[in-house]
Amino acid sequence: MVDLxxxxxxxxxLxxxxVLSGAFVVLPMVASRFTGAHKPTPEKLTEYECGFPAFEDSRSQFDVRFYLVAILFIVFDLEAAFIYPWAVSVFKLGGSASWTAWFSMMIFIAELAxxxxxxxxxxxxxxx
Structure with a gap:
């Protein structure tokens, strides 16, 4: 029998x-109702996505630079996600493995640069 x-x-x-995540979602909405901060206006009720007005045709062309900047942010965010665990463990490897890991990370950073x-x-x- 398995001991659960x-x-x-x-x-x-869990x-x-x-409970905490539900509280962080629900409590600000409840507090805004009781404090009077909940005053919907037509501007507040409009959809807002990606910095573009929602009143244009959905098939219209738009500048792709917004998404390029977002992709670059994700790339450099992932770089930070790789560097932190690497920095913690690289010198614990010892010997030539730490130098191999160090040179590998320098190549990775050079490619991103x-x-x-x-x-x-x-x-x-x-x-x-």
Whole structure:
């Protein structure tokens, strides 16, 4: 028979997480109703997506630079997500493995820097 008592801390943690996340969603809405901050206007009730007005034709062309900047942000955000665990564990490897890991990360950072320079030279980061 399986002893399920080992899963009790995980279930307690999930329960607390669900209660807190629900509270962070519901409590600001309730507080705005009671404090009078909830005053809907036509401007507040309009849809707002990606910085473009919602009153145009949905098939109209738009500038792709907004999405390019978003993709560049995601790339550099992932770089940070790779660098933090690497920085914690690289020198714990010891010997030649730590130098191999260090050179591998320097190559990774150099590739990302070259991509940033390329995007900069192409004018992808220039906002008009």
């Amino acid at each position: 008592s080992h899963y009790l801390p995980i279930l307690i943690f 329960g607390i997480a669900l 070259l991509g940033l320079v390329y995007a900069w030279k192409k004018g992808a980061l220039d906002w008009e």
